[in-house]
Amino acid sequence: MPDxxxxxxxxxxxxxxxxxxxxIERPLALACGVVLDSHQLEVECYGQLNRRGDNAILICHALSGHHHAAGYHRGDSRPxxxxxxxxxxxxxxxxxxxxxxPTNIGSCFGSTGPLTENPATGQPWAAEFPPLRARDWVNSQRLLMDELGVSRWAAVVGGSLGGMQAMRWSLEYPELLDHCVVIASAMKLSAQNIAFNEIARRAIKSDPDFYDGQYAQHNTSPQRGLALARMIGHVTYLSDELMGQKFGRELRLGDFATGSASPVQFEIExxxxxxxxxxxGAFDANSYLLITKMLDYFDLxxxxxxxxxxxxxxxxxGFQVISFSSDWRFAPARSxxxxxxxxxxxxxxCYCEIESDQGHDAFLLPNRRxxxxxxxxxxxxxxxxEARP
Amino acid sequence: MPDxxxxxxxxxxxxxxxxxxxxIERPLALACGVVLDSHQLEVECYGQLNRRGDNAILICHALSGHHHAAGYHRGDSRPxxxxxxxxxxxxxxxxxxxxxxPTNIGSCFGSTGPLTENPATGQPWAAEFPPLRARDWVNSQRLLMDELGVSRWAAVVGGSLGGMQAMRWSLEYPELLDHCVVIASAMKLSAQNIAFNEIARRAIKSDPDFYDGQYAQHNTSPQRGLALARMIGHVTYLSDELMGQKFGRELRLGDFATGSASPVQFEIExxxxxxxxxxxGAFDANSYLLITKMLDYFDLxxxxxxxxxxxxxxxxxGFQVISFSSDWRFAPARSxxxxxxxxxxxxxxCYCEIESDQGHDAFLLPNRRxxxxxxxxxxxxxxxxEARP
Structure with missing residues (x-):
């Protein structure tokens, strides 16, 4: 809340x-058949809800997003x-x-997920957290509405996986939203998208510190695998053009070295x-596995x-669909x-294809158009x- | 030789x-300054050299290629x-x-490289093998000419990294080749290409079985990392379109499972x-690191x-340049x-852009045009x- x-x-x-x-003390029946008797959502809210409770916008985060969408946490320099x-x-x-x-369930920033306690065992869910579908997030967000006194969404807005949730909202609860804004998204992933996600998952699972997802019991985490997973994702979020502009082929530590074991790197490396x-260091590997699988399975x-x-x-x-010209992970053709x-x-x-050289990341970055x-x-x-009586 | x-x-x-x-008992001065007093090349030759020694074609292999370009090894079912x-x-x-x-130096199929003996130590070179440039392969191939009695190449031909070698031949020894065929190649890699290679290298190096490249001394090898590296490469060699046609979103083991730890996979996975x-199981990790670095450093x-x-x-x-419409790793624009x-x-x-949905892999696959x-x-x-007197 603003301070x-x-x-x-x-x-x-x-x-x-x-x-x-x-x-949220009401049961949430997941697509896989598991029922969560209760769950918690870490949420940020900005602005004021009107008396009718109908001026709310739901922000749906993507793979690695969370509840902290705007403003500054005390002491932070980045918003x-x-x-x-x-x-x-x-x-x-x-x-x-x-x-x-909200941070959605299954993620790792305070909401119910692999890091929170499984009431059946008293231990963190870890790898035992049930598999999720985008509709599970939507159903959890539906329960959140009631907790916050929101009667309907003026808009449900999201980019990438967030756009998938927004579309799912429009089908699951058609009477509860006025507008749906779908940014840099797709009705389903391509085989190539799935392939990149699978390589990321394999990087995590083949890290010896993964321990079949029970890494916390071994006081460790598959940092190497998760870093690789992120690097793979990151390359696919940027356009080739932007990477060329931003990094070119500049060398970081001098030129091609003599002899072996050269420490020379390109800037991009x-x-x-x-x-x-x-x-x-900031994300949980089990959450990454869960949410990439959710992405792969999404099929509107x-x-x-x-x-x-x-x-x-x-x-x-009503719908607004937005895509970015250089996005090859969720290409304009998908929009x-x-x-x-x-x-x-x-x-x-209403459809807008925005000129951008920023690739998929464009949906997060400043762009006047x-x-x-x-x-x-x-x-x-x-x-x-505001025109409603 | 044909049997x-x-x-x-x-x-x-x-x-x-x-x-x-x-x-090859003559010294080979590498670009990094190291001189190999002698080296060996594993080579296959097909057809008959004419008396003038000028009807030879040099085949330059790519990242993971080798000397076995055609025909069948006894007992093999694949050519x-x-x-x-x-x-x-x-x-x-x-x-x-x-x-x-030839298999070129630095690779792992019989020619001098990380798996062969470093005469200074009596041990395999392993991670101590000197860094290589494409011109080192060209200079080694130049020495090979003399060993085989080839007086000039009727053509130097290669795809991908092979095309880079072919172009380098045309500049280093302009009098020694009649034609240069450059297939699915580029004058230098883009930042995105380098990024994918760097992720592949990091996958290898972060495998605990890598041991700074001295894995053979520990009777192991970084199989997990090398498998990841190959998977990353493989996705970038295929077109999104082909992957969609070939694998679509078909599930391999049934549909979305109930409960946790689902074994369900998409075909592509x-x-x-x-x-x-x-x-x-077939390639050496140190060779993979060496040769991807060679690719990254190539800059015609x-x-x-x-x-x-x-x-x-x-x-x-003379030059023939060939590209494939769906190749996004070495796009037609680069050709x-x-x-x-x-x-x-x-x-x-002479330039040909070939219609293909096979991505970068097209240069290896049948295609009538x-x-x-x-x-x-x-x-x-x-x-x-044949018209020469």
Whole structure:
């Protein structure tokens, strides 16, 4: 919740925020058949909920995201992961919307998952946490609505895996959202996407410190494997073009050395190794395995005889679909498939392909056209809420 | 050398072949400053060298290639890696050419490299083998010419890293080749290419069985890391389209399972894991590190003030450049850069972009247009040789 802002924080930030832990004491039936009698969600909320409880926006995070989407945690120099897009006067305008961002179950930032206690054993779930589907996240977020007094979402918004959740929301609870914003996403992963995820999982599982997921019992964690997994992901999130611009073929420590065991590195190598190491200290390997599997299994239309048009006929909300020209992990062609199915299903849809050289990462980064597109769409959503009697 | 063919071997195969080990007793000065007083190359040769010694074609292998390019080793059911393109009546026609394919130094199939003895220590070189550049392979191949009695190459031919060697040949020994065939290659790797190679290297080095490259002393090898490295490479050699066609999103062992620890896999996962495991039993990790570094460092024009046109002005041979439409590891755009530099340098060049959905792997696989393009070009090369007085 916003606190008094130190002078150094930017005026268009929600400022100092703290997360809250929401205990949900109602059962959550997972797609795999397991029922969680209760679960907890670590959540951040920005802005004020109106009396009708209908000016809320749900932010759906992606693979490695979490509840800290905007503002600053006390003492931190870096803000939340979507600070560019959430705040007063920003596209997701906290002066108009009540913005809700939970860490979803299965992840590792306070919500129920591999790191929290399995009530049946009194031990952390670790590798025994049940497999998850995107609809499990949606159903958990549905319960969260009631805890927060949200009556309907003015919009459900997400990028990448977050976009998959947003689409799933539009099918599972069509009456509970006005708008669905699907950014840099897809109705299902390609075989290549799955292949990269599988290599990442194998990197984790083949780390001798993995111990079949029971690494905590051995007071260790598969840091090497997780770092590799992140490096693989990271390369696929950047465009070849951007990597060329950012790193080129610059050498870090001089030129080709004489003799063996040269320490020379290209800048890109140094950067990637740093990214891998940083991530492996901050994320949980069992969560990474769970959530990449969720990504692989996501298939919007599977339950509709693989007919995406039939699926989207269930939806009632408006849609904005956004893609980025240099994104090869979730290419614009995947977004156009979504748009085509929405149009064929008679849905109201607005599509923007944003020029960007930032690859898949573009959905997290500043980009004027993207800000305008998202801001314009959500401003209309705000007007619709505010025009209600 | 061809032997009597069993009835079961195809008539257009060079048949049963055996490799020979060629001892080169002249010094080889490597780019890093180390001098190898002598070295050995494991070589296969197909066809007959003419009296002038000028009907020879040098086959340059890529990252994981070796001397066994065509025909069958006795008892093997699978032929050499370029069987589709080398043989009687094939594009690299063994009835007209004397075809030479060495395993290059630093690799792990009999030629001098990490697995062979370092004369200074009496022990295998292992991680102490000096770093290599593509020009070191070219200089070794130059010495091999003399051992085999080859006076000039009718063509130097290679795909991927093999194409880099072929281009280097055209600059280092311009008077010693008539034609240079550069397939699915590039004048230098992109930052993204380097990034994938670095992740592969890190997978190997972070395997606890790597022991700083001295794994043989510990009677082990970093199989897990090498398998991961191969899986990463493999995904980048295939096109997204082909993976979709070949594997789609088919599940291997049933559908999404109930409860935890699901054994369910997509077909692509099973395939990739198999490829990784197969490779890690057949290749040496130190060789993989050496040769990926060679790939990363290759930069055709670095010694020519980064001016590729100036570089190619040194060349005297004709060029054929071939790329494949779905190859994203060595994209057609990289081949067009080669062609543009060759044209600007006034060289004779023929360029073919072949339609293929096979990705980078296309250069190894059957493709009628590719066979025609290569065959037509090399038939002219043969005619030129045969027309000499």
């Amino acid at each position: 008094t802002l130190p002078d150094t924080l930017p005026a268009d930030s929600v400022g100092i925020v703290t997360s809250r832990r929401v205990a 939340g992961w979507w600070e560019h897009y959430i705040g007063p006067g920003k596209p997701i305008d906290t002066e108009r919307f009540y913005v809700v961002c 140094s950067y990637l190794n740093h990214q891998g190491d940083k991530f492996s 239309a599977r339950a509709y005889d693989n007919d995406a048009v039939a699926a989207f006929r269930r939806a009632r909300c 156009r498939e979504i748009v085509q199915a929405l149009v064929a299903a008679g849905r109201d849809v 993207y800000q305008e597109a998202l801001g314009t769409y959500l401003a209309r959503a705000a007007q619709a809420v | 009597t063919l069993p009835d079961t071997l195809p008539a257009d195969s060079v048949g049963i072949v055996t490799s020979r080990r060629v001892a 050499g890696w370029w069987e589709h393109y080398i043989g009687p009546g094939k594009p690299i026609d063994t009835e007209r050419f004397y075809v030479v394919c 099973s395939y990739l894991n198999h490829q990784g495991d197969k490779f890690s 024009a670095r010694a020519y003030d980064n001016d590729a046109v100036a570089a190619f002005r040194r060349a005297r041979c 067009r850069e080669i062609v543009q530099a060759l044209v600007a340098a006034g060289r004779d060049v 590719y066979q025609e393009a290569l065959g037509t070009y090399l038939a002219r090369a043969a005619q030129a040789v």
